Amino acid sequence: MTRAASNNRRLKLALLAGTGLVVLVATWWMWRSHGDEIKPLAEQGVGWLRELGAGTFFVLMTLLPAAGCPLSVFTLTAGPVFAPSLGMPLVLLLVWVSIAFNLALSYWLARYALRPWLARLCAWLGYKLPEVAEADHRGVVILVRVTPGPPYVLQSYLLGLAGIPFGTYFFISWVISSLYACAFVLLGDALMQGRGRTALVAVSLFIALTVGVQFLRRHYRKQPTKT
Numbered sequence: 001m002t003r004a005a006s007n008n009r010r011l012k013l014a015l016l017a018g019t020g021l022v023v024l025v026a027t028w029w030m031w032r033s034h035g036d037e038i039k040p041l042a043e044q045g046v047g048w049l050r051e052l053g054a055g056t057f058f059v060l061m062t063l064l065p066a067a068g069c070p071l072s073v074f075t076l077t078a079g080p081v082f083a084p085s086l087g088m089p090l091v092l093l094l095v096w097v098s099i100a101f102n103l104a105l106s107y108w109l110a111r112y113a114l115r116p117w118l119a120r121l122c123a124w125l126g127y128k129l130p131e132v133a134e135a136d137h138r139g140v141v142i143l144v145r146v147t148p149g150p151p152y153v154l155q156s157y158l159l160g161l162a163g164i165p166f167g168t169y170f171f172i173s174w175v176i177s178s179l180y181a182c183a184f185v186l187l188g189d190a191l192m193q194g195r196g197r198t199a200l201v202a203v204s205l206f207i208a209l210t211v212g213v214q215f216l217r218r219h220y221r222k223q224p225t226k227t
Contacts, residue, residue: 061074062102066153079188138172
């Protein structure tokens with residue numbers, strides 16, 4: 001990769017990070033300034049989700065992210081909706097189980113069910129299906145999962161198209177996705193309930209994950225590609 005391309009990618013990542021920071025600050029300001037107006041609407045939404053029931057909610061969490069729905073839609077709401085009745089440990093367990101089934105579903109769609117259609121789409125866009133040497137499978141899964149930018153479902157589809165063995169794909173993806181999901185569940189519950197200590201735990205987990213992600217990215221990007 002040329003220095004110009006590298007700088008261009010860093011600029012894009014910086015813009016994405018800056019946009020995300022602006023969104024977070026704007027969300028915090030809106031909640032702080034208009035919390036009395038927003039909170040009743042949020043509580044109505046929580047009540048509606050609670051009426052759906054945990055079974056329906058977590059089945060949807062299994063299915064919809066495979067169709068492109070952001071996983072954060074579910075992880076940010078699972079805590080405030082179901083923790084009061086089920087308890088946070090059980091909510092986290094159900095989130096992890098839903099992610100496990102979603103990863104398996106996404107892999108099957110990309111590797112088998114949708115592969116011909118996705119292959120034609122890639123060819124139409126001018127891309128070749130990714131080919132990964134066997135020795136690089138684990139490193140590629142880690143890099144794809146910890147690199148910011150690509151949506152969760154796109155990460156799963158790319159790894160499925162690349163022919164990564166299911167065991168390697170599943171275990172690494174599940175560990176990384178579940179850790180981030182845990183932080184989102186705790187953060188969502190803390191924001192809704194106004195629990196500063198829980199929010200601090202969630203933010204600390206995000207920081208720890210971010211530091212760990214940077215170490216992983218640097219380590220695996222320095223690894224020579226094996227053929």
